[in-house]
Amino acid sequence: xxxxxxxxxxxxxxxxxxxxxxxxxxxxxxxxxxxxxxxxxxxxxxxxxxxxxxxxxxxxxxxxxxxxxxxxxxxxxxxxxxxxxxxxxxxxxxxxxxxxxxxxxxxxxxxxxxxxxxxxxxxxxxxxxxxxxxxxxxxxxxxxxxxxxxxxxxxxxxxxxxxxxxxxxxxxxxxxxxxxxxxxxx
Amino acid sequence: xxxxxxxxxxxxxxxxxxxxxxxxxxxxxxxxxxxxxxxxxxxxxxxxxxxxxxxxxxxxxxxxxxxxxxxxxxxxxxxxxxxxxxxxxxxxxxxxxxxxxxxxxxxxxxxxxxxxxxxxxxxxxxxxxxxxxxxxxxxxxxxxxxxxxxxxxxxxxxxxxxxxxxxxxxxxxxxxxxxxxxxxxxxx
Numbered sequence: 001x002x003x004x005x006x007x008x009x010x011x012x013x014x015x016x017x018x019x020x021x022x023x024x025x026x027x028x029x030x031x032x033x034x035x036x037x038x039x040x041x042x043x044x045x046x047x048x049x050x051x052x053x054x055x056x057x058x059x060x061x062x063x064x065x066x067x068x069x070x071x072x073x074x075x076x077x078x079x080x081x082x083x084x085x086x087x088x089x090x091x092x093x094x095x096x097x098x099x100x101x102x103x104x105x106x107x108x109x110x111x112x113x114x115x116x117x118x119x120x121x122x123x124x125x126x127x128x129x130x131x132x133x134x135x136x137x138x139x140x141x142x143x144x145x146x147x148x149x150x151x152x153x154x155x156x157x158x159x160x161x162x163x164x165x166x167x168x169x170x171x172x173x174x175x176x177x178x179x180x181x182x183x184x185x186x
Numbered sequence: 187x188x189x190x191x192x193x194x195x196x197x198x199x200x201x202x203x204x205x206x207x208x209x210x211x212x213x214x215x216x217x218x219x220x221x222x223x224x225x226x227x228x229x230x231x232x233x234x235x236x237x238x239x240x241x242x243x244x245x246x247x248x249x250x251x252x253x254x255x256x257x258x259x260x261x262x263x264x265x266x267x268x269x270x271x272x273x274x275x276x277x278x279x280x281x282x283x284x285x286x287x288x289x290x291x292x293x294x295x296x297x298x299x300x301x302x303x304x305x306x307x308x309x310x311x312x313x314x315x316x317x318x319x320x321x322x323x324x325x326x327x328x329x330x331x332x333x334x335x336x337x338x339x340x341x342x343x344x345x346x347x348x349x350x351x352x353x354x355x356x357x358x359x360x361x362x363x364x365x366x367x368x369x370x371x372x373x374x
Contacts, residue, residue: 073365076368077365077368078368080368080369081368081369084368084369133347136343137340137343137344137347140330140339140340140343141336141337141339141340141343142336143331146331146332147331149330149331150327150328150330150331151369153326153327153330153331153343153346154327154369154370154371155368155369156343156346156347157323157327157346157347157349157350157370157371158350158365158367158368158369158370159347160347160348160350160351161350161351161353161354161364161365161370162365163351164351164354164355164364164365165354165364165365174351174355175270175271175274175348175351175352175355177348178273178274178275178277178278178345178348179277179281179341179344179345179348180344180347180348180351181340181343181344181347182347
């Protein structure tokens with residue numbers, strides 16, 4: 001299976017669910033195959049990958065307790081996002097993608113391995129959350145399925161709240177704009 | 187003009203951005219007082235989308251009034267937070283109004299009195315605006331998937347994310363965990 005580049009992972013996938021973009025080009029469909037299911041599975045895979053990444057950060061002794069707790073919360077939420085999206089995949093007749101390993105998450109999220117201090121870890125988290133919000137925000141403009149649009153909007157709102165927590169931890173203005181769209185990952 | 191239209195109805199992304207920028211100025215939330223934006227040439231209006239945006243526009247006006255209502259009950263950081271959020275609600279309303287016009291609708295004027303309850307203290311005030319934010323989020327989550335114009339949907343999506351952030355901050359100001367759920371749907 002080909003691995004996704006970071007850009008494909010964060011921009012193409014997220015909620016490309018429904019938009020037709022696919023996180024893992026050339027990847028097999030896990031179960032029934034259709035463009036919608038494939039992109040949904042890609043979104044599930046993305047959320048699972050971020051859950052593994054945050055779980056990894058939450059377990060790093062070099063980070064203070066408060067920060068590890070934050071990453072633990074984010075990991076838990078990403079897992080719940082994955083579960084909610086997976087429920088839709090299964091509703092559409094698709095199967096669950098395999099849960100990524102830590103090695104796979106490290107390969108998919110550049111910067112994860114090196115995020116050994118507060119600054120780099122929070123910088124990475126802000127980048128990831130911005131990319132997630134941007135992905136869902138972009139996908140919202142093309143999603144035709146009401147159920148899918150609804151759940152992806154609810155997940156997008158959660159990621160927007162994550163941005164608040166991460167920005168606060170970085171000492172930034174938590175709501176710098178009245179219109180939150182996230183940012184495309186570079 | 188950039189039509190984000192998935193069905194041929196027009197709404198100018200540039201106009202939305204201009205309105206958002208202009209929103210930094212004064213408050214003009216009376217839909218009847220707003221200058222109608224000229225629909226884009228050769229575009230079709232979409233009354234259903236206008237109605238959907240108007241639903242949340244009315245709630246935005248209510249939110250603006252709600253944050254003004256709680257100001258006297260709050261002090262310090264909580265008051266500053268309410269002022270910041272209240273200003274962002276104004277920006278939402280000022281941006282939605284021209285969008286509704288462009289879709290062929292007429293924004294419903296804000297009410298002079300929403301019948302808000304008297305608030306005993308700061309915690310009551312924060313709980314009150316927390317309910318307002320939950321109401322807003324629930325309304326947007328309901329409305330966003332139904333909007334057919336992609337630019338209008340994008341606008342609504344960019345606002346509901348901000349409302350979710352407001353809810354987190356208000357909840358945090360109440361001394362509660364700011365992000366208690368992973369699937370944020372609000373509460374009607």
